Structures are given as C-alpha cells and as structure tokens.
Amino acid sequence: MDYAQFSQNELIKMLDNERKAFKQVQKRGISVDMTRGRPESAQLAVSMPMLENAGTYNYVEDGVDARNYGQLLGIKSARELYANLMGCKEDEVIVADGSSLDLMYTVVQFAMQFGVLGSTPWNKLKKVKFICLTPGYDRHFSICEHFGIEMIAVRMRADGPDMNLIESIVRDDDSVKGIWCVPKYSNPSGITYSDKVVERLATMKTAADDFRIFWDNAYLAHDLYDDGDRLKNIFDVARKAGTLDRVYAFSSTSKITFAGSGLACFASSQSNVEAIAHELFFKTIGPNKINQVMHVNFLKNLSHIKEIMRKHAEILRPKFKLFDEKMTQEFEGDNYVNWSKPRGGYFISLDVKTCAKRVVELSAEAGVKFTPAGSSFPYHIDDLDENIRIAPSVPTLDEMDYAVDVLISAIKQARMELVLKKIYHFDARA
Amino acid sequence: MDYAQFSQNELIKMLDNERKAFKQVQKRGISVDMTRGRPESAQLAVSMPMLENAGTYNYVEDGVDARNYGQLLGIKSARELYANLMGCKEDEVIVADGSSLDLMYTVVQFAMQFGVLGSTPWNKLKKVKFICLTPGYDRHFSICEHFGIEMIAVRMRADGPDMNLIESIVRDDDSVKGIWCVPKYSNPSGITYSDKVVERLATMKTAADDFRIFWDNAYLAHDLYDDGDRLKNIFDVARKAGTLDRVYAFSSTSKITFAGSGLACFASSQSNVEAIAHELFFKTIGPNKINQVMHVNFLKNLSHIKEIMRKHAEILRPKFKLFDEKMTQEFEGDNYVNWSKPRGGYFISLDVKTCAKRVVELSAEAGVKFTPAGSSFPYHIDDLDENIRIAPSVPTLDEMDYAVDVLISAIKQARMELVLKKIYHFDARA
Numbered sequence: 001m002d003y004a005q006f007s008q009n010e011l012i013k014m015l016d017n018e019r020k021a022f023k024q025v026q027k028r029g030i031s032v033d034m035t036r037g038r039p040e041s042a043q044l045a046v047s048m049p050m051l052e053n054a055g056t057y058n059y060v061e062d063g064v065d066a067r068n069y070g071q072l073l074g075i076k077s078a079r080e081l082y083a084n085l086m087g088c089k090e091d092e093v094i095v096a097d098g099s100s101l102d103l104m105y106t107v108v109q110f111a112m113q114f115g116v117l118g119s120t121p122w123n124k125l126k127k128v129k130f131i132c133l134t135p136g137y138d139r140h141f142s143i144c145e146h147f148g149i150e151m152i153a154v155r156m157r158a159d160g161p162d163m164n165l166i167e168s169i170v171r172d173d174d175s176v177k178g179i180w181c182v183p184k185y186s187n188p189s190g191i192t193y194s195d196k197v198v199e200r201l202a203t204m205k206t207a208a209d210d211f212r213i214f215w216d217n218a219y220l221a222h223d224l225y226d227d228g229d230r231l232k233n234i235f236d237v238a239r240k241a242g243t244l245d246r247v248y249a250f251s252s253t254s255k256i257t258f259a260g261s262g263l264a265c266f267a268s269s270q271s272n273v274e275a276i277a278h279e280l281f282f283k284t285i286g287p288n289k290i291n292q293v294m295h296v297n298f299l300k301n302l303s304h305i306k307e308i309m310r311k312h313a314e315i316l317r318p319k320f321k322l323f324d325e326k327m328t329q330e331f332e333g334d335n336y337v338n339w340s341k342p343r344g345g346y347f348i349s350l351d352v353k354t355c356a357k358r359v360v361e362l363s364a365e366a367g368v369k370f371t372p373a374g375s376s377f378p379y380h381i382d383d384l385d386e387n388i389r390i391a392p393s394v395p396t397l398d399e400m401d402y403a404v405d406v407l408i409s410a411i412k413q414a415r416m417e418l419v420l421k422k423i424y425h426f427d428a429r430a
Numbered sequence: 431m432d433y434a435q436f437s438q439n440e441l442i443k444m445l446d447n448e449r450k451a452f453k454q455v456q457k458r459g460i461s462v463d464m465t466r467g468r469p470e471s472a473q474l475a476v477s478m479p480m481l482e483n484a485g486t487y488n489y490v491e492d493g494v495d496a497r498n499y500g501q502l503l504g505i506k507s508a509r510e511l512y513a514n515l516m517g518c519k520e521d522e523v524i525v526a527d528g529s530s531l532d533l534m535y536t537v538v539q540f541a542m543q544f545g546v547l548g549s550t551p552w553n554k555l556k557k558v559k560f561i562c563l564t565p566g567y568d569r570h571f572s573i574c575e576h577f578g579i580e581m582i583a584v585r586m587r588a589d590g591p592d593m594n595l596i597e598s599i600v601r602d603d604d605s606v607k608g609i610w611c612v613p614k615y616s617n618p619s620g621i622t623y624s625d626k627v628v629e630r631l632a633t634m635k636t637a638a639d640d641f642r643i644f645w646d647n648a649y650l651a652h653d654l655y656d657d658g659d660r661l662k663n664i665f666d667v668a669r670k671a672g673t674l675d676r677v678y679a680f681s682s683t684s685k686i687t688f689a690g691s692g693l694a695c696f697a698s699s700q701s702n703v704e705a706i707a708h709e710l711f712f713k714t715i716g717p718n719k720i721n722q723v724m725h726v727n728f729l730k731n732l733s734h735i736k737e738i739m740r741k742h743a744e745i746l747r748p749k750f751k752l753f754d755e756k757m758t759q760e761f762e763g764d765n766y767v768n769w770s771k772p773r774g775g776y777f778i779s780l781d782v783k784t785c786a787k788r789v790v791e792l793s794a795e796a797g798v799k800f801t802p803a804g805s806s807f808p809y810h811i812d813d814l815d816e817n818i819r820i821a822p823s824v825p826t827l828d829e830m831d832y833a834v835d836v837l838i839s840a841i842k843q844a845r846m847e848l849v850l851k852k853i854y855h856f857d858a859r860a
Binding site: 036038039041044047048051052053054055057059065066067068069070097098099101102105106109112113123139142143146147254258259260261281282283284285286287288289290291 | 466468469471474477478481482483484485487489495496497498499500527528529531532535536539542543553569572573576577684688689690691711712713714715716717718719720721
C-alpha cells in the first residue's frame with residue numbers, strides 16, 4: 001500500500017489504530033527467537049535412531065578401527081557417501097568433524113598463513129579481496145572481516161550472482177582471491193543458481209591463479225517439495241574446463257541429522273585435497289570417526305537421505321507456507337513489501353524498503369527476534385535498509401502464526417512512520 | 431656391556447652369531463607398528479557401553495538441547511567435569527571436539543594471526559621462539575616448525591625441565607613466547623614434574639608479557655599403578671602468583687574413551703577463555719555436544735574415571751612390565767643402555783648411545799616399527815643419536831615379547847657394529 005495517498009491526520013489516526021491492534025496481538029504473550037536457522041525439536045527427533053542404534057554399528061571397517069587414531073581425511077565409507085552427495089570422487093573429499101564453518105575458516109587461515117598450492121601467503125599481500133553476494137550469509141562475511149579481507153558487495157539476481165559484474169571484477173584484479181556462494185537455496189534469498197551462472201563461475205578468467213570459489217552447498221538436499229531445485233554440478237563443469245582447483249566446496253549434515261554434531265565436508269580437486277591434507281597433518285591426528293560410522297550407518301545412501309529430508313520438509317513446509325499465505329493476504333501486489341518463495345533451504349528473504357531496522361525493532365518489542373537488519377550484508381551495511389532474514393524453522397506453527405502477525409503490524413507501523421516523517425516531516429516516534 | 435674389551439675378530443664372530451640369532455627370532459613372523467601411542471583394541475572395548483547407551487541419555491540439559499546449535503564453549507556439565515579433572519573453575523574451561531592437538535594448533539594460530547590479549551600478532555614479529563623440552567612430543571615441535579617458530583631445545587632432567595636454564599632464557603629474551611610441557615608422565619620420558627618445577631614455571635619472570643606455558647596434561651589420569659604420580663596443580667600456584675594468564679592447559683579423553691573421538695579441553699584464566707571464545711566465534715557455531723552428553727553420562731565423575739583408568743592400566747601394565755623385565759635381564763647395569771620406568775602415560779624412553787638410528791633400522795628389518803629416531807627432538811635432530819620412543823600400548827603381550835627380543839638383538843648388533851667401526855675402523859655393514 002502506498003501510504004503517501006493519505007493526509008497527515010489520516011495517517012496519524014491509522015498508525016494509532018495499528019498500535020492499538022499491535023498491543024492486542026502482543027497479549028498472546030509468545031516470544032520467538034528467529035535470529036538463526038536452527039532446526040526445531042521435531043526435526044531433531046528424526047535422527048534419534050542414529051543414537052539409539054549406536055551400540056549396534058560395526059566400528060571396524062576394512063581393518064580400520066574407527067575408535068582409534070588415524071584416517072586424517074575421514075573413513076572410506078563416509079568419503080564415499082559424501083562424494084555421492086557432492087557429485088565428485090571419493091578422493092576429492094575430506095570428511096571432518098561437525099562444523100563446515102570451521103572448515104571454511106580453516107582453509108582461509110591456511111591460505112592466509114601458508115598460501116594456496118604454492119602461492120604467496122595472503123597475509124603477505126598488500127590487499128586481499130573477496131566477492132560477497134548480497135544478501136548473503138553473515139558468517140561468511142565475518143570470516144573476511146576478521147582476517148582483514150576486503151569485501152566487494154555484489155547484488156544477487158533472480159538466477160544467482162550478477163555474472164557480468166563478477167567476470168569484470170575477477171578478470172583484472174589479482175587481489176580478488178575468492179567469492180562466497182551458497183549455490184542452492186541461497187542464504188537468505190532461497191535462490192538456486194542457474195546452469196549458466198554455474199558454468200560462468202567455473203570457466204571465467206581470473207587474474208589470480210589462487211582465486212577460489214567457496215561453494216557452500218549447505219542446502220544440497222534440503223528440498224521443501226518433492227520436485228526440488230536442480231543445481232548444475234560444478235565439479236562436472238570445472239573438471240571439463242580444467243578449473244577444478246578453483247572449487248572449494250563445503251557441506252554438512254547439520255540440518256540432516258544434528259545441528260553442530262553432524263559431519264562436515266570439504267570437496268575439491270585432488271591437488272587441493274592433498275595440499276589441505278598436508279596442512280591438516282599439523283593440526284590433528286584425525287576427525288571423530290565414531291560419529292562418521294554412526295552417520296554412514298544411519299544415512300545409508302542418497303535415496304535414504306532423501307527419505308530423511310522428506311520428514312524434515314513435512315515439518316518445515318507448513319511454516320514456510322503459513323508465512324507466504326499471511327503475507328500474500330496482506331501485501332500482495334504491494335510494491336514496498338517483497339519476499340522470496342523458496343522451494344528449499346532454511347530462510348525467507350524479506351524486503352521492506354528503507355525501514356528494515358525499524359521493523360526488526362518493533363517486532364522485538366513484541367518478543368519476536370529476527371536477525372539484526374543489515375546482517376546479510378558485508379560490514380552489516382544494507383544501504384537500502386530493506387532486507388530482513390526470516391528463519392521459519394525455529395518457531396512452531398502456532399508461534400509462526402504469531403510472529404507473522406507481529407511482523408505484518410510492524411511493517412505497517414514502520415511504513416506509516418516513514419511516510420509521516422518523509423512527506424509530512426512529522427516524527428510519530430517522538 | 432662394553433664391547434671395546436673384545437678384539438676385532440672376537441667381535442666379528444659375536445656379531446655374526448647375533449645376526450644368526452636375529453634371523454631365528456624373525457621366524458616368528460610378527461610385525462608390530464609401535465610408531466604412535468595408540469590404544470589397543472581391548473582398551474577400546476572398555477568404553478563401548480558409552481555407545482551402547484547412547485539412545486538412553488538425556489540430550490536436553492537446563493533447557494539447552496545438545497542436538498541443536500550453540501554452546502560455543504561446550505555444555506555446562508562437560509565443562510564442570512573437565513574443571514574437576516584439570517583442577518580449575520568451570521568458566522576457565524572450553525570443551526571442544528576430540529583433538530587436543532587441534533586446540534593447541536588453533537591457539538598458536540590465533541596468536542600468530544591476532545596476538546594474545548592485545549599483544550602484537552606473532553606473525554608481525556621478526557622472530558618468535560619456543561622452548562622445547564627434549565626428548566619431547568613430536569607433534570608439538572611440528573606445530574612450531576610449520577609456523578616458523580624457532581625451537582630452543584632444553585634437556586629434561588629427572589624432576590622435569592632444567593629450570594635454571596629456562597629461567598635465564600625467558601627472563602631476557604622477549605621473543606621467547608612459549609614452552610611446551612607434558613607435565614605428568616611426559617611424552618616420552620615418563621617424568622612427572624616436581625612441585626618445585628611447577629612453582630618455578632608458574633612464577634618465573636618472563637620478558638614477554640604474552641609468554642605462554644602450553645601445559646599439555648595429556649596423561650592426567652593415566653596411572654599404571656594405584657599410587658600414581660602426583661602433579662602439583664599449576665592453576666593453584668599461578669592463581670596465587672597472579673600469573674594465570676600464562677597458563678594454556680590442554681587435555682583430551684582420547685586415551686580415556688576413544689582415540690580421536692573423545693572430548694578435548696582448553697583451560698586457562700577467564701580472560702584467556704573469553705579472548706579465545708571471541709576468536710572461536712568466527713570459526714564455529716559450537717562443538718559436537720552430543721558427544722559431550724555421551725561422555726558426561728559415561729564418565730560421570732572423577733572416581734568413575736579412576737575406575738575406567740584402572741581397566742586401562744590392567745591392560746597396559748603387563749606390557750610395560752614385560753619390557754622392563756626383559757631389558758633388565760639383558761642390560762642391567764649397562765652404561766650404554768638406559769630406559770625409563772614410568773608409572774603412567776603411554777611411553778618408555780630408551781637411550782642407546784649414538785646408535786638409535788641403526789637400532790630403529792634393524793628392528794624395522796624384523797617387522798618392528800618404532801617412531802623414527804630423532805622424532806622426539808626439534809627439527810628431528812638428536813645430536814647424541816641415542817633416543818628411541820617405545821609405545822607399549824600398541825602390541826599385544828605376545829607381540830611385545832617379540833618386539834623386545836628384536837629390540838635387544840638390534841641394540842647388541844648396532845653396538846658391535848659401532849665398536850668395530852670406531853675402534854677397529856672395520857665396516858661390518860659393508
């Protein structure tokens with residue numbers, strides 16, 4: 001709705017009514033923390049059989065005892081399973097402990113301190129830059145900021161990153177060493193990259209030999225519907241183009257089994273895997289292989305993982321749907337309010353022009369916590385102040401119903417306040 | 431035995447006989463890999479109930495669901511248990527995934543890249559040096575070598591490191607930033623530091639404010655006998671002296687439950703824990719907390735851990751004893767062959783003057799692999815070529831019997847070769 005069509009007095013009255021309605025809504029007394037994409041309890045129950053059967057698994061595999069030291073790159077069966085999931089070969093995979101964020105941080109740290117396949121350590125360069133797609137995953141950006149890596153913000157488009165812009169950036173500037181991508185069901189936009197985008201990323205000319213695509217395939221199996229998005233296999237494209245060294249792929253089972261207690265994976269060319277293994281040798285004797293045996297026995301194979309993911313989808317889908325239905329009812333056709341309709345992943349991306357901060361603030365007053373506005377942008381700067389990341393996995397359906405009521409009212413109030421201020425120079429918050 | 435008392439011809443004959451006897455021994459056709467301190471299978475069986483009962487544990491503790499994200503520093507009950515083990519407070523403890531080596535590497539990396547409590551990042555200093563006690567743990571030295579940290583070798587004495595020398599080194603040189611210690615049942619010497627040594631380490635004057643004692647308390651509960659060595663609590667001493675920031679303590683349950691799949695721990699002052707937590711935030715959402723719940727439920731408390739360790743000791747002790755008995759029978763009173771008689775831990779340290787490399791080489795010919803000679807020294811340089819690390823945990827009792835027979839013969843051959851060469855300038859290996 002375009003509130004500019006109303007007079008100042010009309011708007012003040014409307015805002016007043018909305019505030020009263022907001023107070024009524026708050027009486028439900030619910031509080032919801034939707035700041036992170038945490039699975040809800042019902043989802044965690046899906047994987048309890050893995051723990052219940054932990055005593056029955058065979059922990060010795062091909063003469064290797066998973067309960068003892070060794071197997072720096074993970075046990076064979078876990079590497080095989082992950083190779084199938086990632087669409088690459090077994091010896092292109094490292095299976096580690098639970099945190100894929102840790103793996104990403106670690107390979108960045110290796111590059112900073114020791115270089116990449118013989119390149120100058122990034123610590124010794126005057127400047128190192130990464131391309132950061134916006135909106136994107138805040139934890140990727142935090143790693144850059146912490147290591148002093150300059151972030152170049154590039155907007156996402158409907159089919160993935162803006163490839164014309166990216167190609168022009170990486171072609172000429174050899175200080176650009178990386179790009180963060182969540183290629184399937186992007187965090188938070190929900191976008192899956194088109195085939196063309198995957199092809200261009202894998203084959204584009206880069207000034208830096210040690211340029212790496214940080215391919216965080218966090219939601220590779222996380223479809224909400226049976227006909228999930230299909231992501232082109234970057235390993236196939238890069239292998240054919242001779243650019244496999246460029247791909248640093250990651251994933252984890254955090255949202256397949258248990259969040260933080262699953263298996264994380266790094267996949268890349270064999271040369272990169274060998275180089276990373278050389279570095280890992282100084283760091284650890286090996287990962288938690290008991291957890292790997294437990295996961296391999298529970299997950300079994302791709303079709304069984306699909307079955308498990310169907311159970312997650314049954315829990316998640318109604319909440320995504322509820323959000324979409326209520327928002328559609330209120331804001332359909334409204335130019336000032338837009339939201340994504342992802343077919344998988346963990347987030348909905350909401351755009352509310354130039355009042356995201358205020359919407360998050362108002363929602364918090366009613367006990368609904370969203371990720372701070374701006375979080376999905378490098379240096380936390382959303383210059384349009386429009387983006388809010390919604391994590392539908394956290395609340396129950398009832399809590400979600402409340403959260404969206406709160407959100408809708410917060411958006412209406414924030415926009416009325418904005419019009420009052422901008423057009424009538426009236427500060428309704430005073 | 432002093433082989434110099436024999437003539438050249440006598441020695442050639444004796445060596446020839448020994449070689450024949452060695453061939454006879456080899457006929458048992460056993461091969462044993464004693465390169466690392468791995469627990470044997472019977473020890474791994476001790477902790478199987480932890481896995482068998484994994485389905486029965488309560489994964490929600492004080493409203494925190496261990497199956498979900500969070501708890502960067504570990505779950506409360508695991509931090510409590512480790513605080514008891516390490517002799518410090520709960521908020522002085524971080525409980526992480528399985529590898530304490532990973533924790534040690536990580537805090538060194540943090541110091542290199544970001545500094546320590548506000549100090550200049552070590553990467554930016556001209557020189558960084560660590561004191562490395564010899565013989566010591568090769569993986570400690572590898573971390574230094576990899577990061578370009580210069581190692582100052584200091585010999586161990588009967589009661590721990592040579593404190594006069596260490597005090598003089600750290601007092602004047604502010605580029606000396608650390609010392610690696612395995613204070614109880616040292617790797618490989620088996621020595622437990624005296625109270626005086628612990629006190630002097632904790633209270634000595636250091637030129638560098640960011641000097642740290644890397645207190646790798648790997649064998650804190652690993653007694654072979656009921657009356658185990660008692661290590662003075664460095665937290666008590668340092669707390670009293672106001673030097674708690676200097677202590678970076680580590681441990682893991684790798685040799686209590688499962689090797690590589692246990693819980694690792696970092697313990698230090700609260701300021702250090704907070705600073706490390708700030709760094710960890712960029713690296714991970716949290717550790718594998720399911721494994722923490724499993725461990726807390728299985729290990730329960732200190733007295734139950736003691737019970738578990740008694741089971742390990744029952745398996746380990748006969749092998750340590752067998753080694754000592756056979757070696758005593760052969761080499762008692764021999765000035766050229768000395769070995770430690772540890773009351774806990776995982777290693778026996780063997781000194782065979784100026785022929786360690788040859789002894790390891792000869793043993794390998796009979797299928798008995800020891801850690802390469804020199805491994806327990808910085809840059810792999812044992813200038814006396816005397817030290818061999820023995821890992822009695824790996825072989826069965828029968829294999830141990832064979833391994834010591836091989837070792838004894840190898841020592842005799844190597845020493846005869848040596849005397850022939852040194853005194854008679856006769857190369858018996860030609």
